[in-house]
Amino acid sequence: MFHNDYFQKDGFDSSGRIHYYNKNGERLLRRDIRVLTWGDDGLMVFDRIFAEKDYKVEEHYLSPLYLVNDFWTKNRIDFCSGSLRESFTPAQKKFREISCPSFWASIENSLLFQFVWGRTKGLIYLPAGKRNAPPYWKNCRLDMLAVRVEEQYGIAGDVVYQVGFYVAPEKARVRSNARVKRANFFRAGRHGRKKYRRT
Secondary structure (H helix, E strand, O other): OEEEEEEEOOEEEEEEEEEEEOOOOOEEEEEEEEEEEEOOOEEEEEEEEEEOOOEEEOOEEEEEEEEEOOHHHOOOEEEEEOOEEEEEOOOOOOOOOEEOOOOEEEEOOOEEEEEEEOOOOOEEEEOOOOOOOOHHHOOOOEEEEEEEEOOEEEOOOOEEEEEEEEEEOHHHOOOHHHOHHHHHHHOOOOOOHHHOOEO
């Protein structure tokens, strides 16, 4: 429907809306997404989906991050979330869905994913187990860190999904006492829209 970009002092603020339709051309879902830089290295991502009609949603994954687990990362990813510590390599014979016990996850102490709004659980790590990327990505193995959405039913006007998360180098973790205030980012930018310049 639309896509807006604004410059910030130290980065950008990008937002937009997507409409999803069924095969008869009826609008089923409305999705609002906003991505903005936060601090020196991080990104805040806000993702919210509304129902336009009564609905049923099957269990699935949203807001995925794809993580290279191949030659370029020495065929190993060290993963942690709260008390959980796991290492994933292509040599493993069995691959299973890993449920994260905390609202944050860290990859090899170099990448942080942290919920800041809308959810505190549901973060899942899914090892690839085989080469699954397209040829132009050299057909490498891509593990996935994503949010699991349970099967649900609802009516028009319901919020089907909403989440705000922070992605950054692990050193840049967001303080937990700042979590609630992040909801304001769906309505206005950090310094107010009047200070942004449209591109």
